[in-house]
Amino acid sequence: MTQDPRPAALVKTPAQNPIWTRLSVIWLVPLVALAITLGVAWKSYSDRGILIEIDFSDATGLRPGETPLKFREVEVGRVETVGFTEDLKSVRIGVRVQKDVAPFIDGSAQFWLVRPEVSAQGISRLDTVLSGTFIEGYWDAALSPPETRFTGLDHAPLAPDPTSGTWVTLHADDAGGLADGAPIIFRGLTVGRLQNLRLSDVDEGVTVDAFIKAPHDKRLTSRTRFWDTSGFSVSLGTGGVSLDVRSLASLVQGGVEFSTFSSGGLPVQPGHGFRLYSGETEARDSIFDGGADTAVRFTLLFDEAVRGIERGTKVLFRGVEAGEVKDLSIRVSEDSLGNRVVRQQITIAINPERLGMTADADPEIVAGFMEGEVERGMRARLAGTGLLGTTLVVELTDIDGMAPGKMDMAGDPFPILPVAPATSNDLAASAEGVISRVGALPIEELFASTIRVMDSIAMVAESEDTRAVPGELSTLLEELGKLTKALNEQGAADKTIAALDQVMSAAERLYGSVEGLPETLVEVQKLAANAANMPLADIGDQIDGILKDLRAMLGTSDAEKLPRALSDTLNEAAGLLAELRAGGAADNLNSALGSAQTAADAIAGASASLPDVTKRLEALIARADALVSAYGERSPFNAEMLNTMRELRRATAAFGALARTIERNPRAFILGR
Template sequence: MQNSNDDLSNVEIEEAVWRKKRKSISTVWIVPIVALIVGAWLIIQSINEKGPVIHITFKSAEGVQADKTVIKYKDIVVGKVTDVAFSEDLSNVIVTAEMKKNMRSYLSEKSRFWVMKARIGLNQVEGLDTLLSGVYIVMDPEKGKESVREFKGLDTMPVISTDEKGTRYTLKAQDIGSIGVGSPIYYKKLPAGSVSAYRLSPDGKNIDIEIFIKAPYDRLITDHTRFWNASGISATFTADGMDIRTESLTSIIAGGLAFDNFHQTETVKKVKENHQFILYNSIKDAKKMHYKRELFFWVYFGSSIRGLSVGAPVEFRGVKIGEVVNFSLIGNADDAKFEIPILIKVEPERFMIFPQDVNHSAEPNAKVLKKLIENGFRAQLKSGNLITGELFVDLDMHKDVPPESLKKENGLYLIPTVPGTIETLKSDLKTVLDRIAAVPFEEIGKELQMTLKDLRTGTIPKLDATIQSTDNMMKGAGSSMQALQKNYLDSNAQINKKIIKLLEEMTRTSRSVKNLTDYLERHPESLIKGK
C-alpha cells in the first residue's frame, strides 16, 4: 500500500511541475515576438503606402532616366520612373515606374502615357519647360472596366484629352489632301475642334477622318451640317471681281476643315456621337443643294468631246438641271465608226413641270419626253469657258431639225443630239475657206500683170506728158497771177486809184439823188411850179 501511495504522489508531483512549467512564459521570447509584430505591421504599412508598379512600352524613350524622370498629370507628379530597359527583341523600350497609390483606380485600359518634349507647331507651342527640367512622361488618366499594369505609350501627344468636353464625329472623304492629325476645324473662322485620327475605309475607296468638336460648338451639329476642306486659298471670279477666301494662316500652310449649317429647315435633327458626314472639297460644293431624286439619260455624240469632264453641268436654257455622270468611247469594227455615249443625270427637283405628278414621278414620263423630242428637244455640246475650253451639255428646243423618235437603250431613254457650237463653227469656217479657195487668184494675177504692163508702156508715159503740160500751164498761170496782182490788186496800181476815185464819185451822186428824192416827197408841187 505504501508503494502505491508513493507512486501516486510522484505522479501528482510531476503533473504539478508540468502544469507549472506550461503556464509560465520566459521573458526571453517577449522581445522577438514584439519585433516580429512591429516588423509585420511595418511591412503591411509599407505595402499600403507604396503605389502600384506599372510598365510602359515606348518605341523610343529619348531623355527618360531611371530615378530622375517623373510622371505628371496636370503638372503634378503622380509617379516616378524606377527602371528603363529594352524589350527582349530590342525593338522597344520598357519603362518601369512606381505610381502614387491614389492613382490606382485610374490605371485602366483607357489611360494613356506619352513622353513630353519641346515641340513648336503652327498653332501651338508645347513642352518648353522641358528645355530646362528635362523630359517627363505625361499621364492622361481615365477610369475603365479593367485594372491593368501594362501600357503602350503614345508616340506623340494626343490631340484631345479625356477631360475635354465635346463630341466625336466621322467624316468620309475621297482623299486626305493636306489634312493631318491636329488640323484645326473652324466654325465661322472660330476654332471649334480638330482632327483626331484618320484611316483608310474597310473597302479601300475612301478615307475615314475622326474629328472632335469642342463644347459648346458640338450643339450646332445637326443632320444638315456640312463640312468642307478649308485648306489653302479659295479664289473665285464673279461679276463683282475676284473673291478670295481662307480660314486662317494655319489652314493655308497645314490644312484645316470648316463647317456650317446652310440649308436649315423645320425638320432639323440632332445627331448622335460618331455620326458620319461627307467631307466636301470646297465651300462651293458644300453650299450646293443636294437632291434625292435623279433621272438618267443617254446622249450620243460622234465628234470630239475634248473639254468635257465628269461633273460638267447639264443646262436647259441656261439653268442647271443636272450634270455629266460618265462617258466612254465605243467603236464598230464592221463600219469603223465610233460613238461617244454620255451618261447624264437630271435632277427633277431643280425645276417644276405641271401637273406636279409628272414632275414627281420616279421614272421619266415617256409621253412627255416623246412630245418634247417631236417638238425639237435636243442635246448639244457648248463651250462654257472660251479660255479653258470647258464644255457642257445644253438641252433646248431646236427648229428645223430632222425628226427623231423616242428610243431606249440599256434601260435608259436616249436624247437626240445636234452638232455642237464648236463643230458648227468648224463647218462654217470650212465653208468660208472653200469659197475662198474657189476664187481664181491665178487668173486675177495674170490680168493684173497685163494691166500693170499697159500702164507702164502706154498710160504712164502719156500721164507724164500730161502732168508736164499741166505743170507748164500752172507756171504760166502763176506769171499771170503775178501780173494781175501787180496791175490790179496792188494798192499802188493806177487802175486801183481810178477805181477808188470812181467809187467816191458814185457815192456823191447817190447822196445827191437821195437828197432830191427827199425834197420831192416834201414838195411835190415843185415839179410844176419849180422852186
C-alpha cells in the same frame, strides 16, 4: 515503538522553472522589431500598385523609376521598367500604377507621351523641358475588366475625353493645305482641331476627323457646311482689292471653317460625315445638297471618248442637277470575241434628296429606283450645255425609242447604268474645235501690236508738238476744202470727164484708122512695149520701201521728234497748197485739160482728114486681112496688147487702192498702221 517522530527527510527536487519565468521582458524588443519590419514590408508590398505595360514606338526621355504616369496632370504611377517587345519593334514600358486608380484602367484607356512640342500653333508643354517627359493617360470612370497591356499613341489625342465635344468626319477632294492639328474656326473662334488626315477608303478623296469642343458642337446640324480656309484669298472687285487671311496658323497649317447657312437641320450624331468644300462660296451654293456621304454612286461605261468630262461635272436627272462626276478612269476588258475593249469608266454620285427621297435613303433603294427608270427607257448620256455647248454634263434622261434596258446591279465597283450615244456625234470634235479656234486666235500677236501702237501713240501724244498738230491739220483741211470747192466751181471734174471722153473717142477713131496703118501699128506696138517695160513694179517697190522707211523711222527713238517734223511738213504742205491756189493751179489744170482737148480735137481732125488715106489703105487692109486673120485672136500682138492693158489696169487699180486708203485713213498712212 517510540520512534522518532521526525518527518521523513524532504526530497527536494528543484522546481523546474517554466520557460516564461526565465524569459526576460527584453525579448519584446526583437518581437516588436520583427513586427515593425514585417509590417513595413507588407505595407510597401501591398501598396505598390499594379504593373501595366504600354508599348511605345520609342522611349524618348523615359527613365525607369522616375518618369511619372499622369492622369489629369496628377501622378498616378511611375515607370518601373523600360524594355523591348519580343520583336524589338517597339519599346515596352512597365508602369506601376497606384492601387486606387488601377481598376479604372480598362480597354478604353489611352496613353501617350507628353514632351515639348513646337508647331504652327505655338510651343506647347514647355514645362516638360525641366520636369522631363512623362506619360499621360486617359480613361473613363466606367469600371470594366482591367487590362494590363496597352499600345501607346504616337501623338497626344486632340480630345482624350470624347464627352468634351463632338467628333465628325469631313470628306474632301484633296487635302489642299490641310495638316493634322489644323484649327476649326467658327465665326473667327478656334473651336476644334483636325486629326488623322487620311485617304478615303470610299472614293478618291481624303477624309479627316474633326473635333469640335463642347459648347460649340451644339452649332452643328445636318445642314452645317464646312469649307477650307487654307492659305489666303485675294479678290478684286468693285470695292477694290481685298486680302483675306484667317490666321497665321491657318496660313501655315490650313484651316477649316464651318457655318450653318440654313435652318431646319437635325442635330448630328458623333461621327457624322460632312463634305469639306473648297471655299465659302461653294459651301453656300451647296446648301440644298445632301452630304457627300449620302450620295449613291453608279458606274457609267462609255465606248466613245469623253474628253471634256472632269471630276465635278454635273449630273442632270431629267434636267435637274442631281449629282456630280466623282471619278474617271479607264477600264480594259474583253468582249465576247476576245478583243480588247477600252472604255471610259465614270463614277457618278447621285444625291437621293434630288430624286425625291430622304437624304439617308438606303443605296439599294436608290439603285432600285434607278433600275425601274432604266427599264422605262432612261439612259445616261453626255450632253453639252452652255452658250457654246461646250460645258459637258452627264444627262440621265428618257430617250425615245430606246428599248427597255437593264441595269447591272452587281457592277463593279458600283451598279452600272446603261449609256446612250452622246447628243451629237462630233461632240468631242466640236468641243475641241472651239478650243482650237480660240487657241488659233493670234491673241499674243494682237497684244504685241496693240502694245506697240499704244506705245507709239503714247509717245506721240505725250510730246508737246503733237498738241500743236490738230490746229495745223484743221487749217490744212480748210485749205483742202477750199481747193476742192474751187475746183468744183470751175467744173474741173466735168471737164476732165469730157476730156477723157474725147481722148477715148479719139483713141477709138485712131484704132479704127490704125487697122490700116502698119507703121502706126508698129509705133503703137513699140509704145506698148515701152509701156510694158515701164518699171511699174519698181515704183511699187520704191513706194513700199518708202513706207517701210517711214515705219522704221516711226519705230525709232527719233519718232519723238516726228511731230515737230510732221507739223513742219504739214505747214509746208499747207503753204504749198496755198501757193498752188494762189498760183492758179486750177487754172493751169484747166488750161492743161483744155490743151488736151485741143490735142484730142486735133487728133480727131486728123482722123477725120484721113479718109482718103483710109480708103487708100483699104486695099492694103484687105490684103493685110489675111495676114491679120493669120494672127487671129490669139496672135502675139493681141496678147501683147491685152497684157499691156492688163498691166496698165493693174497699176491704175493699185494707185486707186492707195488713194482710197489715204482717203479713208490718212492718219494710218502717216503712222504706218
